[in-house]
Amino acid sequence: MFKSVFDRVWAFDCEWVPDPAAGRALYKLPAAMPDREVMEHMWQQAGASDEDPMPFLKTIVCRVVSIAAVTRQRRRDGSVQLHLLSLPKDVSDAAQAAEGHVIGTFLDAVGEHKPQLVGFNSIAADMKILLQRAVVNGLSAADFCHRPDKPWEGVDYFARGDAHVDIKDILGGWGKATPSLHELATLSGIPGKLDVDGNAVASLWLDGQLDRIVAYNECDALTTYLVWLRLAHLGGHFDDRAYAQEQQRVRDLLQAQIAQGRAHLAAFLEAWQVLSSRL
Incomplete structure (x- = not known):
C-alpha cells in the first residue's frame, strides 16, 4: 500500500500499436510494404495462430499513439480540481500525433510538475515503453529522469515508492490469480472495458x-x-465522506465534458451508474 497521497496525482494510461518502421528495420522488409502487411508479419514472427492472431510484441517494437490522464490537484486552500487530459490533443494534426511529440510532451509535463503517478501495470509496461521509445525517438527528458541524492530531496520515478503507484503491483496475485483492470473495476462498480478493448487498438490505428x-x-x-x-x-x-466527495468530483468532471459533446464519456457515466446501483 502507498503511504501518502501527493498534492498532485496523475492517473495515466498509454496505448500503443506495432511500429511498422520497427518491423521494416528488424525484418528487412521493403519500404513500400503497407503498414498492415508489416504488422501482420511482426505478429507472425511472434508466433501468431488462429487462436491468437495478434500475440504480444515486445514494447520496444511498438509505438505509443496515445496517453491519457486524470489529474487531481489539491491547492493550498484545500480545494481540489480534476482535469481529463489526453495526447494528442488534436488527432488531425500530424505533428501532434507524432510519437516523439506525444511521449516528450508527457514526460516533460511530469518532470515539471512532479505528480504522483498512478497506473495499472504501469511499472512493468506503460513506463517501460515510454522510456524505451523515448530512447528510440532520441528524446531528452532531464527533469523527469533527475534522481535526487537522498529520497527526501525530491521525487524519484526510478525508485520504488509513492512517486509511482502501480495498482497491479499492490493488488496482483501469483500469475493467473492477478485480476485485470476490467475485472477489478467491474466488480467494484466501476466501468472497465466498454465497446473497445486493447486488442482493437491496432485495427483502429490502421483504419485511421x-x-x-x-x-x-x-x-x-x-x-x-x-x-x-x-x-x-x-x-x-x-x-467515507471524503471518498464520496471524490467520486462526485469525477461525476462533475464527466458532466462538464459531456456538455461539450463528448459522447464516449456519457456512455462511461451511464455504465458507472448502472454498475454502482448493483452493489
Whole structure:
C-alpha cells in the first residue's frame, strides 16, 4: 500500500500499436510494404495462430499513439480540481500525433510538475515503453529522469515508492490469480472495458481512427483513477465522506465534458451508474 497521497496525482494510461518502421528495420522488409502487411508479419514472427492472431510484441517494437490522464490537484486552500487530459490533443494534426511529440510532451509535463503517478501495470509496461521509445525517438527528458541524492530531496520515478503507484503491483496475485483492470473495476462498480478493448487498438490505428483510440484511452484513465480512489479509501487516505466527495468530483468532471459533446464519456457515466446501483 502507498503511504501518502501527493498534492498532485496523475492517473495515466498509454496505448500503443506495432511500429511498422520497427518491423521494416528488424525484418528487412521493403519500404513500400503497407503498414498492415508489416504488422501482420511482426505478429507472425511472434508466433501468431488462429487462436491468437495478434500475440504480444515486445514494447520496444511498438509505438505509443496515445496517453491519457486524470489529474487531481489539491491547492493550498484545500480545494481540489480534476482535469481529463489526453495526447494528442488534436488527432488531425500530424505533428501532434507524432510519437516523439506525444511521449516528450508527457514526460516533460511530469518532470515539471512532479505528480504522483498512478497506473495499472504501469511499472512493468506503460513506463517501460515510454522510456524505451523515448530512447528510440532520441528524446531528452532531464527533469523527469533527475534522481535526487537522498529520497527526501525530491521525487524519484526510478525508485520504488509513492512517486509511482502501480495498482497491479499492490493488488496482483501469483500469475493467473492477478485480476485485470476490467475485472477489478467491474466488480467494484466501476466501468472497465466498454465497446473497445486493447486488442482493437491496432485495427483502429490502421483504419485511421485515432480519435476512437484517444476516447478509449481516456476511459481507461478514468477507470484507473476510480480504482485508485477506492484503494486510497481502503488505505485510510479518504474516509467515507471524503471518498464520496471524490467520486462526485469525477461525476462533475464527466458532466462538464459531456456538455461539450463528448459522447464516449456519457456512455462511461451511464455504465458507472448502472454498475454502482448493483452493489
